[in-house]
Amino acid sequence: xxxxxxxxxxxxxxxxxxxxxxxxxxxxxxxxxxxxxxxxxxxxxxxxxxxxxxxxxxxxxxxxxxxxxxxxxxxxxxxxxxxxxxxxxxxxxxxxxxxxxxxxxxxxxxxxxxxxxxxxxxxxxxxxxxxxxxxxxxxxxxxxxxxxxxxxxxxxxxxxxxxxxxxxxxxxxxxxxxxxxxxxxxxxxxxxxxxxxxxxxxxxxxxxxxxxxxxxxxxxxxxxxxxxxxxxxxxxxxxxxxxxxxxxxxxxxxxxxxxxxxxxxxxxxxxxxxxxxxxxxxxxxxxxxxxxxxxxxxxxxxxxxxxxxxxxxxxxxxxxxxxxxxxxxxxxxxxxxxxxxxxxxxxxxxx
Amino acid sequence: xxxxxxxxxxxxxxxxxxxxxxxxxxxxxxxxxxxxxxxxxxxxxxxxxxxxxxxxxxxxxxxxxxxxxxxxxxxxxxxxxxxxxxxxxxxxxxxxxxxxxxxxxxxxxxxxxxxxxxxxxxxxxxxxxxxxxxxxxxxxxxxxxxxxxxxxxxxxxxxxxxxxxxxxxxxxxxxxxxxxxxxxxxxxxxxxxxxxxxxxxxxxxxxxxxxxxxxxxxxxxxxxxxxxxxxxxxxxxxxxxxxxxxxxxxxxxxxxxxxxxxxxxxxxxxxxxxxxxxxxxxxxxxxxxxxxxxxxxxxxxxxxxxxxxxxxxxxxxxxxxxxxxxxxxxxxxxxxxxxxxxxxxxxxxxx
DNA sequence: TTGTAGGCGTTATCAC
DNA sequence: GTGATAACGCCTACAA
Numbered sequence: 001x002x003x004x005x006x007x008x009x010x011x012x013x014x015x016x017x018x019x020x021x022x023x024x025x026x027x028x029x030x031x032x033x034x035x036x037x038x039x040x041x042x043x044x045x046x047x048x049x050x051x052x053x054x055x056x057x058x059x060x061x062x063x064x065x066x067x068x069x070x071x072x073x074x075x076x077x078x079x080x081x082x083x084x085x086x087x088x089x090x091x092x093x094x095x096x097x098x099x100x101x102x103x104x105x106x107x108x109x110x111x112x113x114x115x116x117x118x119x120x121x122x123x124x125x126x127x128x129x130x131x132x133x134x135x136x137x138x139x140x141x142x143x144x145x146x147x148x149x150x151x152x153x154x155x156x157x158x159x160x161x162x163x164x165x166x167x168x169x170x171x172x173x174x175x176x177x178x179x180x181x182x183x184x185x186x187x188x189x190x191x192x193x194x195x196x197x198x199x200x201x202x203x204x205x206x207x208x209x210x211x212x213x214x215x216x217x218x219x220x221x222x223x224x225x226x227x228x229x230x231x232x233x234x235x236x237x238x239x240x241x242x243x244x245x246x247x248x249x250x251x252x253x254x255x256x257x258x259x260x261x262x263x264x265x266x267x268x269x270x271x272x273x274x275x276x277x278x279x280x281x282x283x284x285x286x287x288x289x290x291x292x293x294x295x296x297x298x299x300x301x302x303x304x305x306x307x308x309x310x311x312x313x314x315x316x317x318x319x320x321x322x323x324x325x326x327x328x329x330x331x332x333x334x335x336x337x338x339x340x341x342x343x344x345x346x347x348x349x350x351x
Numbered sequence: 352x353x354x355x356x357x358x359x360x361x362x363x364x365x366x367x368x369x370x371x372x373x374x375x376x377x378x379x380x381x382x383x384x385x386x387x388x389x390x391x392x393x394x395x396x397x398x399x400x401x402x403x404x405x406x407x408x409x410x411x412x413x414x415x416x417x418x419x420x421x422x423x424x425x426x427x428x429x430x431x432x433x434x435x436x437x438x439x440x441x442x443x444x445x446x447x448x449x450x451x452x453x454x455x456x457x458x459x460x461x462x463x464x465x466x467x468x469x470x471x472x473x474x475x476x477x478x479x480x481x482x483x484x485x486x487x488x489x490x491x492x493x494x495x496x497x498x499x500x501x502x503x504x505x506x507x508x509x510x511x512x513x514x515x516x517x518x519x520x521x522x523x524x525x526x527x528x529x530x531x532x533x534x535x536x537x538x539x540x541x542x543x544x545x546x547x548x549x550x551x552x553x554x555x556x557x558x559x560x561x562x563x564x565x566x567x568x569x570x571x572x573x574x575x576x577x578x579x580x581x582x583x584x585x586x587x588x589x590x591x592x593x594x595x596x597x598x599x600x601x602x603x604x605x606x607x608x609x610x611x612x613x614x615x616x617x618x619x620x621x622x623x624x625x626x627x628x629x630x631x632x633x634x635x636x637x638x639x640x641x642x643x644x645x646x647x648x649x650x651x652x653x654x655x656x657x658x659x660x661x662x663x664x665x666x667x668x669x670x671x672x673x674x675x676x677x678x679x680x681x682x683x684x685x686x687x688x689x690x691x692x693x694x695x696x697x698x699x700x701x702x
Numbered sequence: 703t704t705g706t707a708g709g710c711g712t713t714a715t716c717a718c
Numbered sequence: 719g720t721g722a723t724a725a726c727g728c729c730t731a732c733a734a
Contacts, residue, residue, distance in 0.1 A: 020721040056472040057412045058711035077445035094428035121407040371705045409727035
């Protein structure tokens with residue numbers, strides 16, 4: 001007579017039907033293990049009683065699997081969800097997980113450690129994206145966790161990369177070939193050990209190459225510059241701390257507002273966001289593009305192509321990166337590291 | 352002597368230390384329930400043995416809560432993660448969940464039903480976004496689930512809305528006032544019952560107002576048009592099935608390629624994505640903006656403001672919408688429906 | 703302050 | 719083809 005506040009369970013259902021819990025469980029999970037008749041009867045009764053099928057929490061405890069894959073993002077969720085590149089990556093991951101009956105749990109390496117640890121013990125596997133790996137983080141992951149690293153390496157786990165160095169070499173080489181320039185400059189993304197949103201000088205130490213892809217991009221730029229007779233160390237560099245218009249703009253302004261004879265006439269940017277910011281601000285200053293200043297980016301985001309002039313850039317298939325990482329974590333793909341290609345896009349910002 | 356493949360558990364730890372499991376549990380969950388000394392000893396031993404703290408799966412079964420909030424998106428994850436408006440919404444949700452020690456599970460109403468049901472029994476609560484509610488969907492959610500609806504209504508649950516009708520009235524009224532126009536037209540987003548990517552004629556039936564916010568937006572446009580002497584029914588409408596450049600472009604081309612004397616000189620667009628597509632395509636045809644054609648959008652996405660000419664549009668605070676929904680689902684906010692304001696942004700596409 | 707024991711809702715392994 | 723039963727790992731009255 002007591003009002004059943006409690007959710008109905010598999011056991012209730014079994015009792016109601018006068019069968020064992022095992023049979024009910026089988027009705028849901030292994031149709032071949034019982035007669036169609038009985039199964040039908042069970043499913044019907046379940047519907048009648050409002051039983052929604054086995055509880056995921058209990059099932060995951062019992063089976064050890066949750067069908068949840070966690071993506072651990074280096075940046076904050078807020079940033080990652082608004083950034084075109086990581087959004088596309090996530091969308092690739094989601095696409096595959098989805099089609100394989102898994103769901104996506106979003107985590108950020110910036111989160112409280114305990115939260116990470118918690119979520120960690122729920123997930124069946126981890127895709128870690130763009131992270132400079134900190135010991136701490138890996139401590140909170142299960143030891144033998146399935147893990148795929150994207151855009152960096154973790155010993156003992158496969159990773160997915162893009163050919164940053166050759167791509168940057170190619171685009172810079174191209175830029176320097178077709179339109180001879182006097183004053184190239186580089187705008188980096190998160191390259192210094194200590195935060196620096198502005199000009200990089202000799203005081204700054206750079207992050208080591210193992211920790212960030214931006215070192216590879218820089219290496220590609222430098223190789224091209226050297227090939228065209230520049231001393232790499234002489235080419236001025238600016239650093240941007242976050243790949244957003246707001247953070248980027250002051251740095252770009254600092255560059256564009258240099259006296260005309262010092263102002264760079266070619267900006268090798270490590271991201272489209274940076275290049276687009278430069279484009280917007282250059283246009284608003286009445287600079288002609290590409291005559292007064294050439295711009296090249298990296299990423300190939302849509303925003304750079306759906307405008308005039310279109311950005312000259314390198315397209316990386318972020319979506320494919322996500323799909324690949326997801327297939328790897330699900331074991332649909334051999335578990336060895338992979339290197340994805342890129343494609344040069346010739347826009348009008350650097351013909 | 353058997354190699355302990357098994358993960359170490361709380362019980363193992365207790366045995367190892369010669370204390371009870373309750374004490375170990377308390378060491379992790381209620382520090383005040385045992386002496387600092389003992390707690391210290393337990394934590395140290397845990398670290399030594401590589402115990403990562405209570406297993407989330409078991410804990411969630413026992414306590415009934417998982418600290419996971421699911422966001423159910425009307426569109427596919429792929430679309431939602433690439434769309435500026437929903438990304439910003441998600442980022443608002445994530446921000447709050449994050450700060451409250453919860454994590455975000457991403458679901459799509461387009462997913463297989465069983466998947467949804469599964470994930471449903473994991474989550475502590477649901478934020479359902481932009482959904483035209485289908486019975487089916489709600490069937491797979493727990494009966495008494497905590498649920499917040501965003502951009503539509505669900506009986507018995509609070510919702511978060513934006514003042515679509517007044518906002519659309521205001522921007523259309525403004526557009527019609529400052530620059531008298533002969534041939535206004537409306538470009539809708541997902542407004543017809545049957546898919547239609549092109550001109551809407553009298554054959555088409557529209558979705559009912561309960562199911563979609565686009566009906567409210569249309570009502571606002573119509574009210575302004577009527578006020579300026581147009582017969583609402585005479586104003587031509589085109590429909591766009593998905594808020595992406597690719598899907599949008601052919602419709603816009605159809606409009607722009609009309610003979611000059613039939614071509615609309617004012618496009619009231621239901622989203623910035625639509626308006627930006629129109630802007631790009633109009634520019635590439637050499638049309639002058641706003642002289643030849645005025646454009647207004649809706650949303651206020653960054654992309655529309657970081658360019659020249661800037662979009663005239665209505666800003667809705669998608670991020671705030673997400674934050675609010677998240678606070679409501681966590682009980683940090685009174686559980687009644689809320690209506691958020693919007694802000695008119697005067698850009699150059701319609702002065 | 704600490705220990706005991708029951709149970710959260712399933713699924714897997716056996717028997718029958 | 720079906721039914722007992724023992725885990726899965728943890729939390730929490732309650733008793734000591």
